[in-house]
Amino acid sequence: MTPTHSIPRLLAVVALCSASLADAAPLAKYVFFFLGDGMASGQIQATEAYLTTKNGGSAIKAVDLLNPDNRLNMTQLPIQGMQTTYDAGALMTDSASAGTAFATGIKTKSGVLGMDDTLTTSYKSVAQLAHEHGRKVGILSSVSLDHATPAAYYASVTSRGYMNQIETQLAESGYDFFGGGGLVAPTGAARSGDSENNIWDLLTANGYTVVNGRASILALKDRGAPEKVVAINETLDRSSAMPYAIDRPETNLSLAEMTEVAIENLYAKNNRGFFIMVEGGKIDWACHANDAVAAINDVLDFDAAIAKALAFYAKHPNDTLIVVTGDHETGGMTIGHATTGYSAYYDKLFGQSNSFEHFAANQWEAHKAKYESGYNWTADDNLSSNAEMVALLKDDFGLVWNDLNDYQKEKLEDAYDMSMIGENDNSGAENKLLYGNYEPIIVTITHILNEVASIGWTSYSHTGVPVPVFAQGGQADLFAGFYDNTDIAKNLSKAMGFRETLPVVK
Structure with a gap:
């Protein structure tokens, strides 16, 4: 048995070994960051139990649950870690402060994007750094493109509610691909204090092409596609988000299909690499409403998007990094309920x-x-x-x-x-x-x-539990262990070999 006093020394050795492996690994040229909004261990396990049952297995038999065909792509990635999610002023973070942590490497207050908790200093995101280093950048989400998580990668505002300000910064970002949902306030202020710009005019003035129909979005995979595009699904809900995966109309692209379009579009544009952020935003919305079936189906769609990245990785294994996590847990989703004991009936x-x-x-x-x-x-x-x-x-x-x-x-x-x-x-x-x-x-x-x-809920809001992280590819060892959410942005920057050390003031 290892003496207790030797454990810290062993942990230090493990940390040094991991750092050495990361230093020896090639830098990541193509980087995917997948963020399941509201997704933590409960949502992941519930989805695998659902998938196991759907595939004819039993959600109470380990042999079935462990079958790779019943597992999600994310849980089969070889490097795994865990990150804490609290923000500067709350144990239960919101998506704006969590997104800011992932994007910039700083803690801030709930509702704030790309700025510190004093609301006086703005910071560059890892996506902006990638853009400045000549890499192509894609931002995808199943909710609106001006929502908190995608906005954290291009905007700095004192309130996530200033949607027109956020959209203005989207149009001025110079990023190459935006895809998924639409825009909430493209022709005027979303609320008092917001700007009142016409975003469609700004996008055109800044060289963006807005694409809507399924056929025209799929055509963005062709080499002759426009340099800068905003691809918005044809059918959106009242919040300018994509419908839930379980409700998806045939005319829409799934999140997985949109991810495939983004990959081919950005890969064809240059050979200096890319950074793609993909958010499964409606996992969170379903969990707020305590709708497990809607949440599970959006986790499956999100995981199908990860499969697209894995297909790319298979062709470029030495240059690709895939990182998957959630920004926080939503709803207090639990595996088990007082009325079902140790049984499950998925x-x-x-x-x-x-x-x-x-x-x-x-x-x-x-x-x-x-x-x-x-x-x-x-x-x-x-x-x-x-x-x-x-x-x-x-x-x-x-x-x-x-x-x-x-x-x-x-x-x-x-x-x-x-x-x-x-x-x-x-x-x-x-x-x-x-x-x-x-x-x-x-x-x-x-x-x-x-x-x-046999699924329970404790909240209609976010909870404060740590969230798992999964990774594969070049520099993936950086994401092993237990760490803070701000470390993800710092390690993404390090994995790409940027000379700047996050956080970086704008």
Whole structure:
């Protein structure tokens, strides 16, 4: 047995060995940084359990869970680490301060992008450094391109809510490829204090071509494509984000397809290398709403994008670095629930056909419009006596009313009343805990479905747990161990061989 006093010495030796390996490895010419927003160990394990079950295995059998065909690409990368996610003023970071840490190597306050916590100094991102060193830069996201995470790589603003300011800096960045969602405030201020520029005009003036249709985006893989492009999917949701992967229309590109376009587009443009950041942004949104099925499907789409990078790596193994992580965990997603003990029933999740958002805008909106007039919330069987609503539970979520226990039925009845007319017999505190700011009946349905499968939730916000990191390729050893999120930006810069040591003042 190793004496306790020898452990620090052994750890120091391991650290020195890792540093030596990184120093000996070739510098990374092609760098991929994949960021699953809101994704931590819970989301990753739930997705692998779901995938195992979908592939015909069992989520309670190790031999099935360990089968490589049932594993995500990210968890099979050879180098693994763990990073802390807190920001300058909160144990539970927001995406702006987390994105700033990943991009610039500094801690800042929640809501701030590319600036320190005094809001007086701006810092260059690792993407900006790559651009200044002659590398091509691509920024991709399944949410809007001016959202906190992608914005951290090109913008410095005191508030992530200043979307027009952020978009202005996007248009002035000179980066080569933006792709995924759209822009939230391209023709005016998003809120008081924001700028009021016409971003479409700015993009044109700065040499960008905006592309929308599926065929025209796929054509960006051709060598004759424009030098600087903004590729926006044809169909977006109300927040200018791509729809959830489970709801994706055929006319849209998936995140994986957009990643493939970016790779071929940037690789064809020059031979000095590239830096590509890919965000799976809607994992976070699904977890805020406690919708496990929507989250899992977006993790799968995100992981499919990683497969595109791995295909590129197979052709350029000596020059490519792939790093995968999440900026924080969202929702307090847990593997296991009080009602299921040590069992898991992931097959139950297959009954859900669309995301909570799709159901709200379609089936639920139509149902409520039909039945809300004259609704009497004091009756104790409003849901169970409505055959159409009982059918919606089964057809859209796989929940059979008669198979539910009394407590589950009671929660659904209360939530149904609250959604139909804004009243039930719960206290305000109970309703806040049960529903957060989400549609009561829908979040209750997903809660119950998830519980039946053996998935629990603790929050509608971000949580403060450390998040795993996965890496492969040149300089990947830099990402082994336990470290802070700011170290990721510093190590990405080091992996590319930049002379600047982050953080770098703009």
